[in-house]
Amino acid sequence: MIRISNLSKVYTKGRNKVVALQDINLHINKGDIYGIIGLSGAGKSSLIRCINRIEEPTSGDIWVNDINMIDLNPTQLRKARKKIGMIFQSFNLLYSKTVFENIAFPLRLDKTPEKIIKEKVNSLLELVELTDKIHAYPAQLSGGQKQRVGIARALANDPDVLLCDEATSALDPKTTQQILNLLKTINKNFGLTIVVITHEMEVIKEICNRVAILESGRIIEEGNTIDIFSQPGNDITKHFVEQSQELPEEFLKGNVLNLSFMHGTAHEPVISKVVKTFNVDVNILSGKIEFIQEKQIGKLTVEINVEPHKLLDIIKYLEENHVRVEVMKK
Numbered sequence: 001m002i003r004i005s006n007l008s009k010v011y012t013k014g015r016n017k018v019v020a021l022q023d024i025n026l027h028i029n030k031g032d033i034y035g036i037i038g039l040s041g042a043g044k045s046s047l048i049r050c051i052n053r054i055e056e057p058t059s060g061d062i063w064v065n066d067i068n069m070i071d072l073n074p075t076q077l078r079k080a081r082k083k084i085g086m087i088f089q090s091f092n093l094l095y096s097k098t099v100f101e102n103i104a105f106p107l108r109l110d111k112t113p114e115k116i117i118k119e120k121v122n123s124l125l126e127l128v129e130l131t132d133k134i135h136a137y138p139a140q141l142s143g144g145q146k147q148r149v150g151i152a153r154a155l156a157n158d159p160d161v162l163l164c165d166e167a168t169s170a171l172d173p174k175t176t177q178q179i180l181n182l183l184k185t186i187n188k189n190f191g192l193t194i195v196v197i198t199h200e201m202e203v204i205k206e207i208c209n210r211v212a213i214l215e216s217g218r219i220i221e222e223g224n225t226i227d228i229f230s231q232p233g234n235d236i237t238k239h240f241v242e243q244s245q246e247l248p249e250e251f252l253k254g255n256v257l258n259l260s261f262m263h264g265t266a267h268e269p270v271i272s273k274v275v276k277t278f279n280v281d282v283n284i285l286s287g288k289i290e291f292i293q294e295k296q297i298g299k300l301t302v303e304i305n306v307e308p309h310k311l312l313d314i315i316k317y318l319e320e321n322h323v324r325v326e327v328m329k330k
């Protein structure tokens, strides 16, 4: 569906050069909700904007639906972009126009007949549940409602791909959840391929089946969301995984371990086996079940007060039983 090959982007301002992207290779399948996560300045916006050439790549190739975007002349590019919708953190709505006219805008550019515009806008308004706001102006809408208008406008030309640049970063958690649910519905019902860039782990966990981690303009890890976040391979990935599970300081005195249970490993037998086998007390500090892509991962934070060599044996035992172990710092 989307194939990015050896993509680089260098910004040049006078004598200054900023290398924003270096040798990016990515493959996004049809129907994926593909997440790209990274810290601020990692190159996320540059990457997503190169896909539809809003930003001109310095080198590399970008195939969307077997068309190399790089080969297109301006007329061809305009046509190809109609099949690539985009939404933004700041919504980018036309503030002097009504909700109806905002959504109709791309269709008017195409000289679509009025009757068809009306039908299309009405069905999009129904989809994003904003029928009652048809005559409202953007200033009269909440952030979540503005993004719904953005989504409806992005879908007006029946695109195959939707690019989302930090689409929920300006929204509160509850509204974020609603927008993510809407994106999920669109992906399921229309088979739309969605590319999501974000600095928020929760967004990736909630909707992305695959994820790439971008760091200083390079992809440092890539794969199924569930695999990447249950076995993070490097520090940046760990940073994102741990974002949502911080513990109060006072817990970090003994030998505190973070345990992740996957692939059907049940918590209790493993823990009670540790207690029996090693004759230790296991103090459970916190526990929760997380869902990544509707798959369960059990997370347990435990404290075991034993000598270091015994703790190492326990860690080895847990890992042999398919529990991922992470030792918390004191």
Ligand SMILES: Nc1ncnc2c1ncn2[C@@H]1O[C@H](COP(=O)(O)OP(=O)(O)O)[C@@H](O)[C@H]1O
Pocket: 011, 012, 013, 018, 019, 020, 038, 039, 040, 041, 042, 043, 044, 045, 046, 047
């Ligand atoms: N138009 C630009 N001109 C010069 N440098 C830019 C421009 N846009 C982005 N950059 C630089 O490129 C790097 C990546 O930026 P960006 O793609 O916006 O990252 P992110 O979206 O992950 O925060 C940063 O160092 C940023 O300062």
Ligand SMILES: [Mg+2]
Pocket: 044, 045, 046, 166
């Ligand atoms: Mg950005």
